Amino acid sequence: MTAKRIARDGLLLAFALTVGWVETLLPVIPTVPGAKLGLANLVFLLLIRRRERFDAILLGGLRILLSAILFGGWLAALYSVGGAILAFCSMILLDHTEKFSPIGLSAAGAFFHNLGQTAVAMLLLGTKAVLYYLPYLLFVGTLCGVLVGFLLVLTEKLFQRKQIK
Amino acid sequence: MKKNDCILVLSLLLISIALIFLLNGFSRAGATVVISVNNEPYGEYSLDEDREITISTEQGYNKIVIRDGTVRVTEADCRDGICKAHPALMGTGDAIVCLPHGVVIEVRDAP
Numbered sequence: 001m002t003a004k005r006i007a008r009d010g011l012l013l014a015f016a017l018t019v020g021w022v023e024t025l026l027p028v029i030p031t032v033p034g035a036k037l038g039l040a041n042l043v044f045l046l047l048i049r050r051r052e053r054f055d056a057i058l059l060g061g062l063r064i065l066l067s068a069i070l071f072g073g074w075l076a077a078l079y080s081v082g083g084a085i086l087a088f089c090s091m092i093l094l095d096h097t098e099k100f101s102p103i104g105l106s107a108a109g110a111f112f113h114n115l116g117q118t119a120v121a122m123l124l125l126g127t128k129a130v131l132y133y134l135p136y137l138l139f140v141g142t143l144c145g146v147l148v149g150f151l152l153v154l155t156e157k158l159f160q161r162k163q164i165k
Numbered sequence: 166m167k168k169n170d171c172i173l174v175l176s177l178l179l180i181s182i183a184l185i186f187l188l189n190g191f192s193r194a195g196a197t198v199v200i201s202v203n204n205e206p207y208g209e210y211s212l213d214e215d216r217e218i219t220i221s222t223e224q225g226y227n228k229i230v231i232r233d234g235t236v237r238v239t240e241a242d243c244r245d246g247i248c249k250a251h252p253a254l255m256g257t258g259d260a261i262v263c264l265p266h267g268v269v270i271e272v273r274d275a276p
Contacts, residue, residue: 028247034264073244073265094173104170111177121262126204127269129260135184142177149170 009055012047016040016063021071032136034117037144038110044088045102045109045152048095056092060084075124082120087113102156103149110145114138188258195257195272198236200229203267212236212255212272224266236270238263 020040029035040063047056064084068077087109094100094108114137121130200207202222210216210231218229227248228240235253238261248263254272261270 024245028245028250034245034247075267076265079264099169100173101167101170103167104173107170107174107177111181121264124204125201125262125267125269127201127260127262127271129269129271130262132188132258132260133262135181135188138181138184139178142174142181146174 005055009059012043013059013062013066016043016059017066017070020063020067029140032133032140035137035140035144038106038113038141038148039151041087041106041109041113041145041148042152042155045091045106045149046155048088048091048105049102049152049156051095053092057088060088078124079117079120083113083115083117086116086119101149102152103146106149106152107142107145110141110148111138114141193257194234195255195259196275197273198229198231198254199271199273201269201271207268220266220268222266222268227263227266227268229270236272237261238270241266 017040019042020036023037023039026037044056044060047053047059061084064077064080067080068074090108090112091105094105100108114134118130118134118137122128196212198210198212200209200218200220202220207220208218210218212231212234214231215233216231218231220227220229225242226240227238227243230237230239235255237253238248238251241248241263243263243265245265248261248266248268251261254261254270257272257274259272262268
């Protein structure tokens with residue numbers, strides 16, 4: 001763990017936290033509760049794509065923890081953990097095959113994140129009621145995943161052009 | 166790499182659409198409103214009787230109104246307000262969930 005890596009990860013974490021909060025300020029869509037753009041995933045996708053999976057997972061965990069502390073909601077944090085576990089697994093596995101671009105990774109991440117969150121909510125609230133939202137959440141979430149994935153493609157191209165490591 | 170992405174994304178989207186139809190296929194006019202808070206039963210109310218229910222938890226409150234055979238959340242102090250924005254329920258299987266407050270409102274058949 002070099003100082004440079006720590007500093008960079010710190011920046012990325014700050015970005016994820018900030019953008020993750022800012023996007024909650026966007027208008028809510030009624031039938032799709034809690035549907036967010038998932039811009040914070042840009043950070044995790046970036047790291048996974050660079051094969052820095054440890055950093056990705058570390059920042060993922062820290063982000064959930066800090067989000068809970070800063071913005072409140074330990075119950076919500078639990079939902080996030082469930083979502084993150086499935087999402088990270090899917091993104092890392094897909095990336096490992098080297099057959100998908102960031103768009104595919106991001107879409108899968110979004111899909112499985114929503115799936116995981118809903119699963120945890122079902123367990124904790126002891127009800128199948130949350131299933132009602134799931135299909136809409138999966139649909140909108142996957143679309144947002146494609147958008148975020150596309151943003152990452154642009155970012156990676158930009159980094160390449162400007163020689164940023 | 167783009168082709169695989171297309172297949173993946175389309176598959177995911179199709180699965181979600183399929184689930185939409187699957188879930189809604191089981192729905193019919195409901196009879197009872199069942200409310201639970203943090204996984205514990207709170208109460209059951211008939212959809213036919215107009216009524217106002219206010220639930221207060223540690224995290225905040227939700228005001229639920231049953232009227233004209235539908236149920237909705239009219240007031241709540243949760244941060245996202247999704248429960249308030251949700252359209253009124255009337256079919257079985259429909260639900261409104263206030264995640265921050267752990268409140269689950271479902272419509273079911275008569276017990």
